[in-house]
Amino acid sequence: MILYLFIDSQTRIDSPLFLKKYSQEDLLYYADVGFGYPNKIKKWDQTIRVSIAGSCSRQDSAEVAKVVDELSRIIAFPKVVLTKEEGNVQVHFPDSEPEFESIKTAEGLGVEVRGFVDPTSSLFTNKMKQVKIYLSPLLKNRKRNAVLRHEFCHALGLSGHSKRYYYEEHLMGRLNIPSLESAELLDSSPAVIPAADVRALQLLYEREMPTGLKRSTFKAHLAELGIQLQ
Numbered sequence: 001m002i003l004y005l006f007i008d009s010q011t012r013i014d015s016p017l018f019l020k021k022y023s024q025e026d027l028l029y030y031a032d033v034g035f036g037y038p039n040k041i042k043k044w045d046q047t048i049r050v051s052i053a054g055s056c057s058r059q060d061s062a063e064v065a066k067v068v069d070e071l072s073r074i075i076a077f078p079k080v081v082l083t084k085e086e087g088n089v090q091v092h093f094p095d096s097e098p099e100f101e102s103i104k105t106a107e108g109l110g111v112e113v114r115g116f117v118d119p120t121s122s123l124f125t126n127k128m129k130q131v132k133i134y135l136s137p138l139l140k141n142r143k144r145n146a147v148l149r150h151e152f153c154h155a156l157g158l159s160g161h162s163k164r165y166y167y168e169e170h171l172m173g174r175l176n177i178p179s180l181e182s183a184e185l186l187d188s189s190p191a192v193i194p195a196a197d198v199r200a201l202q203l204l205y206e207r208e209m210p211t212g213l214k215r216s217t218f219k220a221h222l223a224e225l226g227i228q229l230q
């Protein structure tokens with residue numbers, strides 16, 4: 001145990017130069033969203049097999065297939081596949097609000113939440129093992145599909161949120177919508193994983209990004225590269 005803690009505290013990026021492929025904005029966003037409790041990188045090192053648990057609408061099942069397709073184009077390793085068998089990422093679409101609420105209460109989550117994940121990772125290696133995604137039946141249309149993608153980002157290991165406001169869609173951040181027209185434009189466009197989250201996922205699954213890396217160490221690497229943290 002003592003040996004493990006010693007090794008763990010030493011987790012660093014061996015050669016952080018690859019970070020320069022990313023813009024300062026990308027790296028700052030990643031510093032917000034790439035680390036969940038307890039402020040360490042968690043990721044998958046095995047094929048991510050996505051299944052739908054129980055029944056769901058044809059639209060929801062088509063949307064899950066679309067998300068799996070998007071994710072499989074974003075990261076090369078590990079593979080992301082859809083399976084009819086029980087996957088290690090299971091998506092639940094409770095069809096009544098009381099059912100959704102009772103699962104949420106059992107997880108001890110707040111009242112504002114319309115979707116959530118229940119992740120299992122190894123406490124010692126920080127590798128993701130299994131995730132359950134739950135989506136509220138109250139979510140409709142584009143918002144439903146965007147929240148589905150938000151939860152998938154959590155499921156892949158983007159465990160945090162960004163409290164900052166952005167002018168472009170960031171699934172794990174807040175959107176500054178300057179006008180009614182832009183709100184309508186967004187509403188009429190299909191939900192896809194936005195560019196900012198594509199880059200955050202790519203950064204997470206860079207071979208050089210070590211599982212278990214602490215947020216504070218990541219920020220120290222950025223400072224070494226001369227990147228100003230806000």
Ligand SMILES: [Zn+2]
Pocket residue numbers: 150154161
């Ligand atoms: Zn979230």
